[in-house]
Amino acid sequence: MSNSFFQKDIVSVRDFDKQKFETVFQATDKIIGMNQNERREIVRGKTLGYLFFEPSTRTRLSFEAAMASIGGTSLGIADASSSSAKKGESLADTVKIMSLYSDVLVLRHQLDGSSRFAAEISEKPLINAGSGTEEHPTQAILDLYTIRKEKKKIDGLKVGIVGDLKYGRTVYSLLYALSNYNVDVKLISPPSLKIRADSTYEIRKKLQYTETSDLEENLDDLDVIYVTRIQKERFADIEEYVKVRGSYKIGPELVNKIKDDAIIMHPLPRLDEISPEIDSTKQAKYFKQAQYGKDTRAALLALILNENGI
Ligand code: CP
Structure with missing residues (x-):
């Protein structure tokens, strides 16, 4: 029987349950434990095609690094303005062309629904x-892998999510993912950047959360502090x-108020919401988190491209 990820699209974390997360986590642990020669056989001869219509550092480069680490190659468009999209080529045609040249596609796009649409068009998993x-x-x-690895569990934790909860897409995926676990969530944001009303019904069905705008008063009992950037590029009105x-800046004085064994995460890039002075503290895990991005993406690619998993 083929593994449940084989040749499947990954469009939404809402398609995941606890077992599917665990499959990726175990595959990640297995890849980390392999030597370089074993690893390079996993997807030998396969090609990843990437299409980035928005800027990226970590996601694109970690996908490329992940693919190389398991023996595959990558090609793609890192900047849509240098592709034929600039001449008016449609997303549908761009995806069709890329799926001729690749075994798996990776898409970043500024429009909601773009990945679902592209997955329907692509002949290869997207x-x-x-x-x-x-x-x-x-x-x-x-993010879940980082929590599991650094806290040794996910169930039973108190998780604070801080910053731009209205526009931050990582926040929605994290909330949908956490809703598979028994966690207490505190959402900490300016009142104008609370999570969007159209998502609260679905999230509330499976997840306990409270909302506040006060960061300092709500840090002391958190096990995980997940900080996000205010997404300037998503605001229709720059005055807003x-x-x-x-609004929120985590500096040394705030770190003194958090639990000794709490972890601070951030999907990055950061602006001024976490002071660089925090980087050397034992609670700072955001660079490790980015490293796990490569490892978990390698595992996901291995599962999608190999019928028998790894
Ligand atoms: N976390 C993240 O998506 O980073 P990039 O925008 O650099 O890919």
């Missing part, structure tokens, strides 16, 4: 690497951005 303000499922996979920019 991975959503960020679709508008909607979702970023592989970020949620690496100016009102909320710099």
